[in-house]
Amino acid sequence: MSVFALGLNHTTAPVDLRGRFAFTPEQIGPTLRGFRERLEKPGEVAIVSTCNRTEVYVGANPTLLTPAMDWLAGIGGVSSQTLRSHSYVFEGTAAARHAFRVASGLDSMVLGEPQILGQMKQAVREADTAGTLGTTLHQMFQRSFAVAKEVRTSTEIGAHSISMAAAAVRLASQLFEELRDTKVLFVGAGEMIELVATHFAARTPKALAVANRTLERGEKLAGRFGAEALRLSDLPARLADFDIVVSCTASSLPIIGLGAVERAIKARKRRPMFMVDLAVPRDIEPEVARLSDVYLYTVDDLSALVQTAGEKRQAAVEQAEAIIESGVQGFEHWLGEREAVPLIKALHQQADDWRHAEIARARKMLARGADVDTVFEALTRGLTQKMLHGTMAELHSADNAQRAQLVHTVSKLFLRQNPRDPADETR
Structure with missing residues (x-):
């Protein structure tokens, strides 16, 4: 496989x-x-x-x-x-x-x-x-x-x-001189929103709120940051209250539409609104980005902020790639061993078949009155002949080109303590 x-x-x-x-x-x-x-x-x-x-x-x-x-x-x-x-x-x-x-x-x-x-x-x-x-x-x-x-x-x-959360805070700081004076709304209550909320809460904004489809889960996250908990159904009426909106839900359709944002901007008397849509699919309709007083960013828009450069970064990447390559080689070796499993099983089965056949023959010899030494000699000779028969047949039938490689392989398999050099066969 x-x-x-x-x-x-x-x-x-x-x-x-x-x-x-x-x-x-x-x-x-x-x-x-x-x-x-x-x-x-x-x-x-x-x-x-x-x-x-x-x-x-x-x-x-x-x-x-x-x-x-x-x-x-x-x-x-x-x-x-x-x-x-x-x-x-x-x-x-x-x-x-x-x-x-x-x-x-x-x-x-x-x-x-x-x-x-x-x-x-x-x-x-x-x-x-x-x-x-x-x-x-x-x-x-x-x-x-x-x-x-x-x-x-x-x-x-x-x-x-720089995490996506930190990048969002950095962008917001470029728009608002003091984040302490802003009100922040988080839409959703998953891991990403929790991470973003942690970063924004560290800047002590004026107010925090969490809107979630399940109020109980929203209240649990809101409680961690001293935030207000809202239902998603409250969003249209409350959107104008917030300067910063960060959304990341699992909804398959946008939950913040163009009309709702237009009404919010009008109620805010054209004060700017910073919005980050971290969801895929989108939580915020893309047309919102066209509004002159709205600054909407998606996960792709944040890419320029999260790129780092310099010698230390390059050295870390090269070191990481070396660790990864070592891991890949280990997995490749494991895959190779997995591919050999059927052959290993077949070899064990054939060896067992030979063993059972020779034991059965030995028992018959003992039943006929043969002495033990004669039986042992016959048993071991029979096993040896069976084990070597296929290899000897291949050596005898191989042409000169094949024989050199075959000799090398057989030497590795059967003469591990004293492997033969294929070149010896040509001397």
Whole structure:
């Protein structure tokens, strides 16, 4: 069994296209099982879905790549050709290398950002629960987590990153002279909003509020920051109260429309409003960006702020890549061993068959009255002849070109203490 990865991310596809392939946690399990049913043979599959990427990892024959591409295109409601033009494919060890780089934060919009590792671990849990994980993908992901841990502890890759949350605060600071004088609204109550709220709360704004579809969950997050809890249904009436709005929900449709923002701006008497849409698909209608007093940013718009440069960053990346390459070689070796498993089983079975046959012959000899030494001699000679028969036949039938390589291989297998040099055969 091999591995391949099919995906699209912030470097290959715009945010609106990525939104078509975003999966909520509730959608992952049924989607995984649905895809596995399409495989010709039992295979393994896991899906990593974040605001910046959707990736399908498959443990199966690479011939299933085209059906996987067609299936994913159908999920997103686009043609296979459109998906191919905005996606990437990795096979075998290249798929493992990609997974290791993603887990380590080297393939993220924010170099070294830590959130992706947790998201990949969640993807593994979802696949395990759905029954689609399997030994090969489990091994690859566990190795990717170990590599990511080593990268974070052995390099300074994380020290040179700016999180999306920090980038949002930096942008807001450019618009508002004092964040202490602003009122901030967070829409949603997931991990990303919690992270953003932590960064904004550190700047002690005048007021904080959390709007969430489930009021109880919103109240729990609001309580951590001394914020007001709102229902999503309160948004149209309360939007004008806030200078900064940061939204990240799992909604499949925008929850903040152009009309609501237009009314809010009018009520604010043209005072500017800073808005950040971290959701994929979008939470805020893209037309809002056209309003003259609104400053709307998406996850893609933040990319310029989260790039870092310099010699230290490059050194950290090179060090991380070396750690990743070592991990890839380990996984490649493991895959090779897995491919040899059927042969190993067959060898053990054949050896057992020979052993049982010689034991049965020895018992017959003993029953006929043969002495023990004669029986032992016959048993060991029989086993030896069976073990060497195929090898000797190959040596005798090989031509000169084949024989040199065959002699070298046989010497490694049978004469490990005193391997023969193939050149000896020509002297």
